Amino acid sequence: MFLCDIFDASPKGDLGSMEHPIFSLSTRPDRRILSYAHNDARIEVTPSVKGRATIHDKDILIYCVSQLMAALNAGREIGRTLQLRAHDLLVATNRDTSGDGYARLKEAFERLAGTRITTNLTTGGIETTRGFGLIEAWEIVRRTRGGRMISVSVTLSDWLFRAVQSKAVLTLSRDYFRLRKPLERRIYEIARKHCGRQSEWRVSMAVLHKKAGSAAPIRVFRAAMRKMMEAETLPDYIMSEEPGDMVRFDRIAVIEADTAPGPGEGPLLTQGTLEAARALFPGADVYGLQAEWLAFWAGTGKKPLRDPDKAFLAWVEKRRKRG
Numbered sequence: 010m011f012l013c014d015i016f017d018a019s020p021k022g023d024l025g026s027m028e029h030p031i032f033s034l035s036t037r038p039d040r041r042i043l044s045y046a047h048n049d050a051r052i053e054v055t056p057s058v059k060g061r062a063t064i065h066d067k068d069i070l071i072y073c074v075s076q077l078m079a080a081l082n083a084g085r086e087i088g089r090t091l092q093l094r095a096h097d098l099l100v101a102t103n104r105d106t107s108g109d110g111y112a113r114l115k116e117a118f119e120r121l122a123g124t125r126i127t128t129n130l131t132t133g134g135i136e137t138t139r140g141f142g143l144i145e146a147w148e149i150v151r152r153t154r155g156g157r158m159i160s161v162s163v164t165l166s167d168w169l170f171r172a173v174q175s176k177a178v179l180t181l182s183r184d185y186f187r188l189r190k191p192l193e194r195r196i197y198e199i200a201r202k203h204c205g206r207q208s209e210w211r212v213s214m215a216v217l218h219k220k221a222g223s224a225a226p227i228r229v230f231r232a233a234m235r236k237m238m239e240a241e242t243l244p245d246y247i248m249s250e251e252p253g254d255m256v257r258f259d260r261i262a263v264i265e266a267d268t269a270p271g272p273g274e275g276p277l278l279t280q281g282t283l284e285a286a287r288a289l290f291p292g293a294d295v296y297g298l299q300a301e302w303l304a305f306w307a308g309t310g311k312k313p314l315r316d317p318d319k320a321f322l323a324w325v326e327k328r329r330k331r332g
Contacts, residue, residue, distance in 0.1 A: 010162065011077065011086075013093035018079035018101075020071055020181040023172040027179065027202040030222020031126065031143075033061040034191040047219065050129065057123025059116070062143055064191045066117040068102040070143065071181065073165060075101075077173045087173070090164045092150065095157070103186035111157045118147045118161070126168075141166045182244035192233055193242055195221050200246045200258045207260070214254045241327045247305070261305075275303040276317030285322055290329040298325055 026032065029052055033039035038060030045052045054061060077087045095114060099106045104114070121143045129138040143166060150160040165173075172178060179201055188194045199220050204210040212220075218230045225233070234256065238248045247259045278299060286295045302324050306314075314320050 011080065011088045011091045013073070013076040013091055013097065015076055015079040015083075018075040020183060020185060021075045021078045021178040022071055022181050022198060022201070023074055023169060024177045024179065024202065025168075025172060026067065026070075027198045028220075030195070030220060031062075032064040032067050032195075032222075034064060034195060034221070034223060035060075036063075036191065039063070041224075043222065045219075045222070052126065052128045055125045055127075057120065057125075059120050059123055062117075062120040062124040064194050066120050068104070068186065069098065069114075069117055069121060069163070070165075070169065072098050072101055073163060074169070074173055074178060077170075078176070078178055081173065081176075089145070089167065089170045090162060092160060092162045095159065095161055098161075101186075108157060115149070115158065118144070118163075122147055139168075141168055143169070184244035188242065188244075190242075192221065192223065193237060195223075196234075196237065196248075197243050197246070200243065200248075204246065204258050204260055209260065210258045211251065211255050212258075214256055217256055239327075240330065242330075275306060275311075276314050276321075278318055278321055282318040282321060286325045289322065289325050293329070298328065301328070
């Protein structure tokens with residue numbers, strides 16, 4: 010049994026579930042059978058009577074994969090069965106640690122174990138068509154008198170464990186766990202998987218809708234995407250709409266590092282605008298915000314601005330909401 014005892018392990022997601030829509034985006038029990046095919050990949054996801062595992066349930070798998078990868082990179086032996094402290098999992102994934110938080114965690118284990126997958130996905134260079142659960146088994150090892158679980162053992166599916174062994178994983182932003190809307194989490198996963206080390210990635214709205222696994226009509230999905238673009242809630246990426254019903258993802262780190270304008274370049278801002286920005290975003294370094302905004306402006310093609318001061322303040326307001 011592998012003991013999860015690594016503090017502050019970097020969040021990791023497996024490539025298979027980041028690429029394909031295995032988890033439900035619904036906030037209510039989702040008992041529909043999902044059939045999905047894209048290129049050579051085929052997936053059928055069958056829920057239990059408790060519903061299909063949700064994208065928030067996936068936090069458990071992310072935590073387990075993160076612990077295993079940290080141990081693997083440190084040269085430790087790993088195994089499919091993990092023993093973990095429930096409180097550590099809740100804290101690491103930004104979850105409530107009240108009694109309700111533990112109860113929801115138990116329900117998540119039940120959905121993960123009950124959701125069955127039939128797929129031909131390749132992990133570790135091996136393609137197999139088989140059926141399995143997202144986790145093979147789980148057990149509450151010990152409870153407190155108040156009913157809270159202290160220690161839990163989890164046995165991952167062989168498919169997921171093989172992804173860890175072959176290091177078919179990607180590091181996720183810690184802010185991923187701050188995203189509360191299921192669609193935001195799913196879109197971030199897709200962007201992280203496909204953008205990779207590229208500075209940008211483009212995809213049609215129709216393909217993005219399919220990859221997201223959204224049950225909403227595409228017109229509703231398109232409206233939700235536009236709201237997400239306006240809110241700029243995704244960690245690491247900026248989304249924009251392009252002609253031809255296309256969506257573009259720009260990686261913020263690349264924008265800041267590779268296309269930032271030099272000293273004295275870019276739109277000029279008045280001192281009054283900087284003071285207004287300070288009032289809009291208390292505690293922030295307005296000159297740091299100005300540099301970040303100039304890098305963002307440069308990364309979007311250095312388009313001429315009719316009113317730079319107004320554009321900057323609008324950007325600061327969005328940046329404040331993003332945190």
